[in-house]
Amino acid sequence: MKLTILGCYSATPRTFTNPTAQVLEIRNHLFLIDCGEGTQVQLRKYKVKFSRIKHIFISHLHGDHFFGLPGLISTFRLLGRESELHIYGPKGIKQAITLFLKLGDSWTNYPLIFHELENKSSELIFEDETVSVQTIPLDHRVYTNGFLFAEKPQARKLDIEAVSKFKIDRSQFNNIKNGADGVQENGTIIRNTRLTLDPPKVKSYAFCSDTAYNEAILPLIENVDLLYHESTFLESEAHLGTKTKHATAAQAAEIAHKAKVGKLILGHYSTRYKSIDLFKEEASRVFEAVELADDGKSFEV
Amino acid sequence: MKLTILGCYSATPRTFTNPTAQVLEIRNHLFLIDCGEGTQVQLRKYKVKFSRIKHIFISHLHGDHFFGLPGLISTFRLLGRESELHIYGPKGIKQAITLFLKLGDSWTNYPLIFHELENKSSELIFEDETVSVQTIPLDHRVYTNGFLFAEKPQARKLDIEAVSKFKIDRSQFNNIKNGADGVQENGTIIRNTRLTLDPPKVKSYAFCSDTAYNEAILPLIENVDLLYHESTFLESEAHLGTKTKHATAAQAAEIAHKAKVGKLILGHYSTRYKSIDLFKEEASRVFEAVELADDGKSFEV
Numbered sequence: 001m002k003l004t005i006l007g008c009y010s011a012t013p014r015t016f017t018n019p020t021a022q023v024l025e026i027r028n029h030l031f032l033i034d035c036g037e038g039t040q041v042q043l044r045k046y047k048v049k050f051s052r053i054k055h056i057f058i059s060h061l062h063g064d065h066f067f068g069l070p071g072l073i074s075t076f077r078l079l080g081r082e083s084e085l086h087i088y089g090p091k092g093i094k095q096a097i098t099l100f101l102k103l104g105d106s107w108t109n110y111p112l113i114f115h116e117l118e119n120k121s122s123e124l125i126f127e128d129e130t131v132s133v134q135t136i137p138l139d140h141r142v143y144t145n146g147f148l149f150a151e152k153p154q155a156r157k158l159d160i161e162a163v164s165k166f167k168i169d170r171s172q173f174n175n176i177k178n179g180a181d182g183v184q185e186n187g188t189i190i191r192n193t194r195l196t197l198d199p200p201k202v203k204s205y206a207f208c209s210d211t212a213y214n215e216a217i218l219p220l221i222e223n224v225d226l227l228y229h230e231s232t233f234l235e236s237e238a239h240l241g242t243k244t245k246h247a248t249a250a251q252a253a254e255i256a257h258k259a260k261v262g263k264l265i266l267g268h269y270s271t272r273y274k275s276i277d278l279f280k281e282e283a284s285r286v287f288e289a290v291e292l293a294d295d296g297k298s299f300e301v
Numbered sequence: 302m303k304l305t306i307l308g309c310y311s312a313t314p315r316t317f318t319n320p321t322a323q324v325l326e327i328r329n330h331l332f333l334i335d336c337g338e339g340t341q342v343q344l345r346k347y348k349v350k351f352s353r354i355k356h357i358f359i360s361h362l363h364g365d366h367f368f369g370l371p372g373l374i375s376t377f378r379l380l381g382r383e384s385e386l387h388i389y390g391p392k393g394i395k396q397a398i399t400l401f402l403k404l405g406d407s408w409t410n411y412p413l414i415f416h417e418l419e420n421k422s423s424e425l426i427f428e429d430e431t432v433s434v435q436t437i438p439l440d441h442r443v444y445t446n447g448f449l450f451a452e453k454p455q456a457r458k459l460d461i462e463a464v465s466k467f468k469i470d471r472s473q474f475n476n477i478k479n480g481a482d483g484v485q486e487n488g489t490i491i492r493n494t495r496l497t498l499d500p501p502k503v504k505s506y507a508f509c510s511d512t513a514y515n516e517a518i519l520p521l522i523e524n525v526d527l528l529y530h531e532s533t534f535l536e537s538e539a540h541l542g543t544k545t546k547h548a549t550a551a552q553a554a555e556i557a558h559k560a561k562v563g564k565l566i567l568g569h570y571s572t573r574y575k576s577i578d579l580f581k582e583e584a585s586r587v588f589e590a591v592e593l594a595d596d597g598k599s600f601e602v
Contacts, residue, residue, distance in 0.1 A: 012376040037372040061404040071338040074364040075313040103362040
């Protein structure tokens with residue numbers, strides 16, 4: 001699982017800072033999360049293959065999280081895309097994007113499929129054999145969802161040494177991978193767990209932006225390997241966080257601590273501060289395993 | 302009069318090329334012309350003061366000419382803008398922009414005034430004491446206007462040496478500046494033209510993008526000092542120009558030649574060519590005073 005930050009600053013795009021966008025590589029998927037203005041340029045810069053993006057998740061309809069979407073969709077068209085593109089985002093997103101494309105008589109040649117969200121409780125919005133995605137309802141000024149990306153447990157792996165040692169016939173291998181016990185030629189049963197290895201530990205990533213401090217998300221994000229939690233402000237500006245429904249670095253760390261996550265990544269920084277290191281300093285007093293998002297930076301689990 | 306190119310490449314924004322946007326400084330105005338994705342970042346890069354932009358002219362509703370507009374409008378709000386912003390563009394632009402802002406519950410605190418265009422003939426869309434702006438109907442796949450920016454003649458200037466020589470009383474100066482003749486103490490009339498100097502020559506700029514070769518625009522752009530005419534293709538791809546209603550460099554030069562303009566600026570290049578110098582080569586065989594637009598480049602008249 002690999003997370004690449006394309007942009008992680010709040011509010012407006014600047015020459016060297018970009019609004020929110022991330023790509024998450026998980027199993028064979030490449031998910032785009034949020035799409036601020038300039039995201040398509042960032043995708044090129046970090047050499048993300050456009051055709052691999054099949055699902056885009058939009059947290060909320062503030063400009064710094066979705067104003068790059070009409071341009072990206074249009075560019076896919078210009079590049080001759082044919083495969084489906086699925087967009088998950090708050091109700092209203094379909095009408096807005098559709099209107100922008102229709103005005104330019106630039107409807108896509110590929111299927112553009114909107115999945116509009118309006119549920120205030122967490123819901124499963126994507127699932128296949130390898131991965132599931134569910135919403136994390138957040139507390140912001142407008143309807144906002146974070147997203148929980150989780151690998152599904154893989155089948156147990158055949159222990160080649162064990163099946164050889166116990167002289168299990170090859171014809172049983174598929175059944176054993178699916179959980180069956182093995183049977184030796186003499187009829188002796190060998191337990192499945194002696195013939196197989198544990199599958200790789202499943203990994204999970206929770207994206208939580210934008211949001212005020214909100215303990216209601218704890219049950220959903222408990223024990224995730226990686227948590228991105230916005231920290232627009234430092235504690236010195238906590239009053240602005242309360243007013244605009246954003247979190248401070250200390251609050252993000254408090255959530256990470258209570259949810260016992262593997263690692264916390266901070267982002268969505270206000271550009272008022274002279275260094276983003278201040279966010280790490282503040283958070284690490286509450287939760288040790290903290291790192292700073294920055295445009296172009298990757299995190300692997 | 303000074304024109305700064307913020308972006309002049311067709312289709313999609315890339316790391317080092319930007320879609321169409323320009324700022325024109327004319328008298329005390331700073332007009333923004335088109336607003337492709339990333340325009341606000343380009344404005345910062347070239348240190349254009351955001352508050353000086355009071356009028357934005359959008360040629361047509363293809364993404365590479367207006368997808369930067371919602372972001373720019375939102376940024377103006379975040380920066381605490383209070384003064385009016387006027388937006389001139391094809392019918393539909395108001396609904397689209399309004400919808401994007403409403404979805405994010407991010408309506409502007411400053412007055413946002415749309416002037417929607419749908420006339421297929423040229424019309425005067427802005428005028429004050431110093432400058433006028435009129436549309437140049439273009440021939441593209443969707444409803445498109447170019448814009449003709451023209452200074453108005455200033456009042457004649459008082460010739461200080463002449464009024465002193467003819468001993469014209471100071472009380473007549475204002476009338477003379479407004480065209481009146483002078484009268485000496487003995488009653489002798491001195492013609493206005495002997496007491497005043499010609500005002501500076503008026504300057505004009507015609508922006509023509511996107512468009513197929515279209516001689517119908519000639520009467521409107523005749524003798525302009527500066528003509529920006531799109532040249533998406535070279536003659537070798539003229540068939541693509543015909544199909545997509547774009548011009549070639551040779552066609553842009555033909556228009557410049559027939560309109561007897563002072564200088565032609567080429568732009569809106571397709572990124573298929575290995576060098577934009579090819580556009581200048583092709584155009585200069587037809588019209589000598591040709592220059593290449595490029596992101597960040599300025600032209601003064």
